[in-house]
Amino acid sequence: MAKKEVKTDLWVASQLKECGIKYDAQGSDVKELDEALKTASKRGTGKAGYPEYVSVVDDYVIVIEDKADLDKQKKLTKDGIIDVEVKAVTDYAVNGAYFYAKHIAQNSSFKKVFAVGVSGDEKHHEITPLYVDDREGYKALPDLESFVSFSPQNIREYYTRYVLEEETDVEKTTAQILKDAAELHEYLRTYGTLKDQDKPLVVAGILLALDEIEYGGFSIDSLTGDQTPGMRDGDKLMNAIRGRLTRSNVGPDAKKDKLLSEFSIIQTSFRLNEKNDTLGKTPLKYYTEFLDEKVFKNIKYQKTSEDFIGRFYGEFMSYSGGDGQTLGIILTPRHITDLMCDLVDVRADDVVLDPTCGTAGFLISAMHRMLSMADSDQQRRNIKKKQLHGFELQSNMFAVACANMILRRDGNSNLECCDFLAKNPAQVQMKGATVGLMNPPYSQGTKADPSQYELSFIEHLLDSLTVGARAAVIVPQSSMTGKSKAEQAFKASLMKHHTLEGVITCNTETFYGVGVNPVIAVFTAHEPHPKDKVCKFIDFRDDGYETRAHVGLVEGDSAKDKRQHLLDVWNGRVEAASKFCVESTVQPDDEWLHSFYYFNDEIPTDADFEKTIGDYLTFEFSMVMQNREYLFEDAKGGDGDEETE
Secondary structure, three states, X not given: OXXXXXXXHHHHHHHHXXXXXXXXXXXXXXXXXXXXXXXXXXXXXXXXXXXXXXXXXXXXXXXEEEEOOHHHOOOEOOOOOEOOOHHHHHHOHHHHHHHHHHHHHHHOOOOEEEEEEEEEOOOOEEEEEEEEOOOOOEEEOOOEOOOHHHOOOOHHHHHHHHHOOOOOHHHHHHHHHHHHHHHHHHHHHHXXXXXXXXXXXXXXXXXXXXXXXXXXXXXXXXXXXXXXXXXXXXXXXXXXXXXXHHHOOOOOHHHHHHHHXXXXXXXXXXXXXXXXXXXXXXXXXXXXXXHHHHHHHOHHHOOOHHHHHHHHHHHHHHHHOOOOXXXXXXXXXXXXXXXXXXXXXXXXXXXXXXXXXXXXXXXXXXXXXXXXXXXXXXXXXXXXXXXXEEEEOOHHHHHHHHHHHHHOXXXXXXXXXXXXXXXXXXXXXXXXXXXXXXXXXXOOOOOOOHHXXXXXXXXXXXXXXXXXXXXXXXXXXXXXXXXXXHHHHHHHHHHHHOEEEEEEEOOOOOOOOOOOOEEEEEEEOOOOXXXXXXXXXXXXXXXXEEEEOOOEEEEOOOHHHHHHHHHHXXXXXXXXXXXXXXXXXXXXXXXXXXXXXXXXXXXXOHHHHHHHHHHHHHHHHHHHHOOOHHHHOOOOOOOOOXXXX
């Protein structure tokens, strides 16, 4: 037992270290806390008592007690509260942590104290936090998968959300974005009578024009509703857009002309350029003022204006119907683009390719991550100008993607409006892409045209990357089963030329309202799959994101914790139970899904055994009372041939 306890201690310590949480074992280097613990005797003897670990993060104290046995996680009284009797405090993790945390809260100036009970091991464990006050109360908090919520970056948000039950700054901002997006959608519909595919273009064009204000190339006051040809509001906005495209050096001219033709609805729509009696101005001026106020001037978005614009696009297009159903594209939620960048470990020196880039969500996530790692202005310039590449077939989405990148000061946007599948992989490979990220068109492939299967896009992407490049793609589950002959051939070809690292089954509501069950598949390019290669298959359907009426998919309370646990398991920092992760070799005709490889590796606890025996005896007694004891004769050694009366 002692060895099991030590293993649990070491695992907890490694997790704290991984999350950047400094800790002291069996005491505290903080004098006031150590003095308080000198009188914290679990057995009531008055002698010193010390929990496994104590940590101070900002002005919060975290007290941790652990036990090797999962049965020793927590004991409650018959009334359902934490048992504080001596035996419960000494034998159970949560009860012990609560005892020490309460003692600290009552005997020191630290009043924000978390008690955390941990039991089990790296593979099968429970982490239960409580928030403790200096009186007799406590607040039970949801179980966690890791300690990431207590890291210096997250603990304040965790306290605000869970203990105070208030909205965090991020949640407040998200709520405002949703409100603004819904409002603008309504205005575009009412005053502009725009088609779904034109709404994002009008917004993107106006944002580009507003971005030209600081260079003196545009003024909102110039939008006077003049109906003179060449002087209408749409003409002035288009001149500003043209100036912004020229300034961003999007060249060549053919590319600039294609972009301008996409934004031309701003200039050609009579309805947008005509003064509206209700508004007292043109709809274009009204939209421009709205976007200027909500995006560029509002002080609450100053610190994250670029991030706000990206999220605004996503939310706005989901309201407008531009979430892919009318455009033939399913746009990837930002939390998924960020996660996929983490799964392939995008670094500052990588060259990233998204061959079906939509509105450039993957490239934007990659760029933010790469810039955060850059250590010089020159490296940041190189990232923006040389290390981000995208292809997009649909011209309207291509225009929005270009605008999205330009608004993030990406310099010369390396985006092309073209058919990726028509590209020669050897030629694309010359870009030197070391990372591929992709959400290909869904459900386009048929027996008559197998080149449109998602697996075809995956193979084309991997063929287009450099040797050893990492790739992550998000596709429907059906792609990983590959029932048709063509799909089976694609899977065999993938394994012949490239390596499958693993597949993660995602939340079924990831693409809210679209009805797709997605998975993330991760590959290494141009390295044939070894026969003995062990892949990871993960069930991440419970990712902490939840759907809310009239809002869609939003980050739930446990999302950060579950995401960290996924990354820990994926990167081999922790083991996980088979219900979460199965490691296995693979064959082309296997279903590359967690559900295909899953087996139950949980060892029944004593309590499970006792419950099963109890259920059986209860059932047997019930049958005997009904004169049906003959059901048990074979089991007890009877010959089973006797007749009953």
